[in-house]
Amino acid sequence: MSTSPVTLMVARRVAQGRYHEMMAWLHEGEQLATDFPGYLGSGVLAPPPGDDEFQIIFRFTDEHTMHAWEHSASRRSWLVRGSGLFA
Secondary structure, eight states: OOOSOEEEEEEEEBOTTOHHHHHHHHHHHHHHHHTSTTEEEEEEEOOOTTOOEEEEEEEESSHHHHHHHHTOHHHHHHHHHTTTSBO
């Protein structure tokens, strides 16, 4: 496993009419990750005009901490709460 910082990047298209809910959900995910060991930061890249695909980015100290976040119960619960927000 890597000992260098790693980035997890996911692309998602927001479901029609769900933009504000999706942004609140993304903020919730960032807040959850903030208290997670190895979390370095996160962000969201908005799509260009005429597109609806967002890039969601999470950074971790290494692959081990990213893997732990990806498989955590808190992340799983967060993903369930976000179901229906994406096309």
